[in-house]
Amino acid sequence: MDEHGPPADRGGEPRRLRERPTWLISRAYARATGLLQEGFAADGDKLRGYHYRLLAALEERGPASQAALGRGTGIDRSDVTAALVELEERGLVERSVNPADRRRNVVSITAAGTRRLAELDAVVDTIQERLLAPLSEEERRQFVTLIRRIAEAGQGLRAMGS
8 A cells, every 4th residue: 555545446536636626626517517518408409508608798798799709708719600600590699790890790699699598597597506506505605706716817827828
């Protein structure tokens, strides 16, 4: 037996990972991602989390360029373009030429997009409830506060060029 104790049972996580925040966050991320995929699939509309993010950004911030949407939602530019095509085909967004720069498009959410976003909010709310079910209300508030602090610290590093 070495200094780290006996080996983990086959199939179990190694002991040295159990208390490492990076490992736990990655496990929580995998669970959250799985719940989101399951929730959006059960909705039956074939929309995904990135569609939801784009609709939410447009509803909250108003019309935007595709590049600004990508930056604001953390979605790659080429993926933004493909997702917007899908949303436009469903009548949830519309693209128009930017009068200030005719080479660029401005994307806006439609009334149908706003209604669909509200329906997807209910899907996402259910997923949040499932994800946080093991926590009390106070623990949920604490968790969100702490994880937001970690996430925002990472945004600061990116802004500095790291």
